[in-house]
Amino acid sequence: MSETAVKTKVQFDGKYIAKLTITLLAITVVTSFLLSIVYTVTKPTIDALAEQTKQESMLAVMADATEFSEVAYTETTGVIDVQAAYSGTELLGYCVQVEPTTGFGGAISMMVGVSTDGTVTGVSVLSHEETAGLGTKAMTDEFLSQYIGRSGTLTVKTGADTDIEHISGATVTSSAITDGVNIALAFIAEGGVN
Amino acid sequence: MEQIFAIALSAILVENYVLVQFLGICPFLGVSKKVDTALGMGLAVIFVMALASAATYVVQQLLIMLDITYMQTIAFILVIATLVQLVEMFLQKAVPSLYTALGVYLPLITTNCAVLGAAVLNTQEGYNFIESVAYGTFSGVGFTLAIVLFATVRERQEFCKCPKAFEGIPMALVSASLLALCFMGFSGLSVW
Amino acid sequence: MDFTVILYSVVLLGVMGLLFGLILAVASQVFKVDTDERLEPLTEALPGANCGGCGYAGCSAYASAVIAGTAPIGACPVGGAAVNAKMAEIMGVEAGETTRHVAQVFCTGGGKEKLQYNYVGIHDCEAAVRLPGGTPMLCSFGCLGMGTCVKYCQFDALSIVDGVAKVDREKCVGCGACVKACPKHVIGMVDYDSHIQIPCSSKAPGKVVTKSCTNGCIGCNLCAKFCEPKAITVTDFLARVDNSKCTGCGTCVAKCPRKLISLVDGTATVEAPQAAGAES
Amino acid sequence: MSEPNNAPRLGKTLLNGIIFENPVLVLLLGTCPTLATSISAINGIGMGIATTVVLTGSNVVISLIRKLIPSKIRIASYIVVIATFTTIVQLLLQAYVPSLYDSLGIFIPLIVVNCIVLGRAEAFASKNGPLLSLVDGIGMGIGFTMTLAIMGLIREFLGAGTFFGIQVYPNEFAAMLMTMPCGGFLTLGCIIAAVQFIRSRGKKGAK
Numbered sequence A: 001m002s003e004t005a006v007k008t009k010v011q012f013d014g015k016y017i018a019k020l021t022i023t024l025l026a027i028t029v030v031t032s033f034l035l036s037i038v039y040t041v042t043k044p045t046i047d048a049l050a051e052q053t054k055q056e057s058m059l060a061v062m063a064d065a066t067e068f069s070e071v072a073y074t075e076t077t078g079v080i081d082v083q084a085a086y087s088g089t090e091l092l093g094y095c096v097q098v099e100p101t102t103g104f105g106g107a108i109s110m111m112v113g114v115s116t117d118g119t120v121t122g123v124s125v126l127s128h129e130e131t132a133g134l135g136t137k138a139m140t141d142e143f144l145s146q147y148i149g150r151s152g153t154l155t156v157k158t159g160a161d162t163d164i165e166h167i168s169g170a171t172v173t174s175s176a177i178t179d180g181v182n183i184a185l186a187f188i189a190e191g192g193v194n
Numbered sequence B: 001m002e003q004i005f006a007i008a009l010s011a012i013l014v015e016n017y018v019l020v021q022f023l024g025i026c027p028f029l030g031v032s033k034k035v036d037t038a039l040g041m042g043l044a045v046i047f048v049m050a051l052a053s054a055a056t057y058v059v060q061q062l063l064i065m066l067d068i069t070y071m072q073t074i075a076f077i078l079v080i081a082t083l084v085q086l087v088e089m090f091l092q093k094a095v096p097s098l099y100t101a102l103g104v105y106l107p108l109i110t111t112n113c114a115v116l117g118a119a120v121l122n123t124q125e126g127y128n129f130i131e132s133v134a135y136g137t138f139s140g141v142g143f144t145l146a147i148v149l150f151a152t153v154r155e156r157q158e159f160c161k162c163p164k165a166f167e168g169i170p171m172a173l174v175s176a177s178l179l180a181l182c183f184m185g186f187s188g189l190s191v192w
Numbered sequence C: 001m002d003f004t005v006i007l008y009s010v011v012l013l014g015v016m017g018l019l020f021g022l023i024l025a026v027a028s029q030v031f032k033v034d035t036d037e038r039l040e041p042l043t044e045a046l047p048g049a050n051c052g053g054c055g056y057a058g059c060s061a062y063a064s065a066v067i068a069g070t071a072p073i074g075a076c077p078v079g080g081a082a083v084n085a086k087m088a089e090i091m092g093v094e095a096g097e098t099t100r101h102v103a104q105v106f107c108t109g110g111g112k113e114k115l116q117y118n119y120v121g122i123h124d125c126e127a128a129v130r131l132p133g134g135t136p137m138l139c140s141f142g143c144l145g146m147g148t149c150v151k152y153c154q155f156d157a158l159s160i161v162d163g164v165a166k167v168d169r170e171k172c173v174g175c176g177a178c179v180k181a182c183p184k185h186v187i188g189m190v191d192y193d194s195h196i197q198i199p200c201s202s203k204a205p206g207k208v209v210t211k212s213c214t215n216g217c218i219g220c221n222l223c224a225k226f227c228e229p230k231a232i233t234v235t236d237f238l239a240r241v242d243n244s245k246c247t248g249c250g251t252c253v254a255k256c257p258r259k260l261i262s263l264v265d266g267t268a269t270v271e272a273p274q275a276a277g278a279e280s
Numbered sequence D: 001m002s003e004p005n006n007a008p009r010l011g012k013t014l015l016n017g018i019i020f021e022n023p024v025l026v027l028l029l030g031t032c033p034t035l036a037t038s039i040s041a042i043n044g045i046g047m048g049i050a051t052t053v054v055l056t057g058s059n060v061v062i063s064l065i066r067k068l069i070p071s072k073i074r075i076a077s078y079i080v081v082i083a084t085f086t087t088i089v090q091l092l093l094q095a096y097v098p099s100l101y102d103s104l105g106i107f108i109p110l111i112v113v114n115c116i117v118l119g120r121a122e123a124f125a126s127k128n129g130p131l132l133s134l135v136d137g138i139g140m141g142i143g144f145t146m147t148l149a150i151m152g153l154i155r156e157f158l159g160a161g162t163f164f165g166i167q168v169y170p171n172e173f174a175a176m177l178m179t180m181p182c183g184g185f186l187t188l189g190c191i192i193a194a195v196q197f198i199r200s201r202g203k204k205g206a207k
Helices: A014-061 A135-139 A141-147 A171-189 B002-014 B025-030 B035-066 B069-094 B096-102 B113-125 B129-157 B169-188 C003-030 C039-045 C059-068 C080-091 C148-152 C177-181 C206-212 C222-226 C251-255 D007-020 D031-037 D041-068 D071-096 D098-112 D115-125 D130-160 D181-206
Strands: A067-070 A079-087 A090-098 A109-115 A120-127 C101-105 C158-161 C164-167 C187-191 C195-197 C232-235 C238-241 C262-268
Touching: A014 A109, A014 A120, A014 B069, A014 C003, A014 D071, A079 A171, A090 A120, A090 A171, A109 A171, A120 A141, A120 A171, A135 A141, A135 A171, A141 A171, B002 B129, B002 B169, B025 B129, B025 B169, B025 D031, B035 B069, B035 B096, B035 B113, B035 B129, B035 C003, B069 B096, B069 B113, B069 C003, B069 D071, B069 D098, B113 B129, B113 D098, B129 B169, B169 D181, C003 D071, C039 C059, C039 C080, C059 C080, C101 C164, C148 C158, C148 C177, C177 C187, C222 C232, C222 C251, D007 D130, D031 D041, D031 D098, D031 D130, D031 D181, D041 D071, D041 D098, D041 D115, D041 D130, D071 D098, D071 D115, D115 D130, D130 D181
Parallel strands: none
Antiparallel strands: A067 A079, A079 A090, A090 A109, A109 A120, C101 C187, C158 C164, C195 C262, C232 C238
């Protein structure tokens, strides 16, 4: 690397460039091919499973519903999906999937069952990133059953006359779940379903 | 414009990449022995993260258009790996001293969780092009802030007398935990 | 199994692969650092500890110096014969032989109780040496025992044992970092197979040494007189041994009134400490 | 391409991964997932298992194709192979073993950015045969899982007062700090200090 080395004109030796590009192209094509094969093979099963878990979670909040159907609804923040719940042909209410972002670890995905008269029929948590052992304490059935039969906007207060008795050590999560229920109730109250 | 400021504040202080979100710890511990290499690493990471956020935003739009979003990880990783390889070659030619100082940690930027983390978080947050580039750059600045702060602490640690077992990395980790404690103080500072 | 998904993903990634392959290939040409193709295997052959024992800033610096022809093949003390053979074969030259060197501390720590003042400060020789008299101890040549050399040794071969530095001869690779690091210059390089060792570097006259150290060398010349191969020379009250002449007979060990000279695990002699950086 | 008498080398590589060159404690790789997922022992072990599967698989695949890849694009190709491997494992798990996917699902995307996988691929798999790389992957994986389990136990016990999810002492006394980032750094620091102490104690004994 002595100083006198004149700035040599950069010579492109084509063979090296071709070799490099072909290898990378080969790798990307092979990997993407393999991946897409696996994806298309597994896609139906994954979708079926997802649908099944959704059905289960909806049944959990709307016990006596027999089947659910897609329903058109106006987009509102926090509401992910809405399905009408029927038992036979009679409309029982709606299952609203909500995602309040005020959880401690991040977004919590919940399913809230709201009957036609606007009261909560059930709440279940689909997925969350709360800290294990702490946030999860606010996801027990005993805590979630407090919401059943409630309507209007609920508040979490640490006093006597409170709608929801929050769990000590999991205040953030319990208030987040309450936000979720409030979003669902407000959504149905304003007739989000058209 | 204030959205950009909010992103900047959160990416640098509130949700600092290293000390709060645990992304990019390997180079954070590996390269922070001297302040100048730490700064060199930080600048390289900012450069890569800014470009990566821009490139991955374009790739994400492509993926959405073709409706193959499951390819997200692979496509992002390919973009980032190529970017890092370019930075590596450029540094080897232009700044060989920094290149040797960074050593193995330069290719490790590719697997650096921070870079891919930024790309994935950009898509999750649904930022538009300018916001995602801003987010990438400012999280790189947050990374650099953390690594330079840490490097200054580690340089002073060379002369303190600490128990034999704690010399080197354990001592660095203990001071990193104190640093993380301070950054936790910012968590209450949510702007929007 | 709709094929559009497969088609799209393969096409997209294929195009990206092609594009990036091209960019990388072109970039590797533009940023081509013109290195001799032997540099890569040569740096690989070297141990990679970047210890500086060969006198260069690191293995890659030494490798490029070897290719430029300004450095001999066998200068890597850490690698020893195995590395030299590999380097010679890469460079297509026969390997120069190397003798193994190890570090040795020329102080027994006898004077560490006899102090001029009590030193309370940064526990580091480089800091202690800046104070008046250059040392808190009476003996102004002795080892301070605060472990600067231990910090510089990459091979964990040096440790402070009851107040004085001790070299682990097996672990020491002879890189010479400690010789450069010691502010009191009490560490020197000696042949691995030296027979005896005179662990002292005090150039003070006898009566000063008797006051400042339990077994420091007082320059009485007895060892030099009784050494038939004349391996020991005494210059300004300090005895030094030349390793090449010493036969390891051990008479000097018996003769030394201060019980300073000792056999290096029974087989070796001591050679004068050379300048830093052992040449082959 | 079987190496002659490599049984001792296999054993050595396996042990190497677990103790002598434990990926997290000694090589200090993969600290991001270690700190992030070791909030509870179950999470830690789950992450460890998922990483072992991916690490072993990608080590073998990379050591098979190591000769075809020129050095300039080695990082890009290795990481694409690792990412593909990870996503395939994720899809298969999601489709055919949903129960396992529920517990391990969120960790798998994290593995792609795990420095151990690319670290081992570049340091080991690209220089050794598939058999040795397989063993190294397993060794490293076990070492990683063990470290994560220990970290998880400590942080969960101190931070949430639970032991594998069972409440051991009332939550009020737990130091929530341990489940936070700074707790993670502290625990990892103390574990590495303990390892260094044991190793230095071992050496002094031996001398």
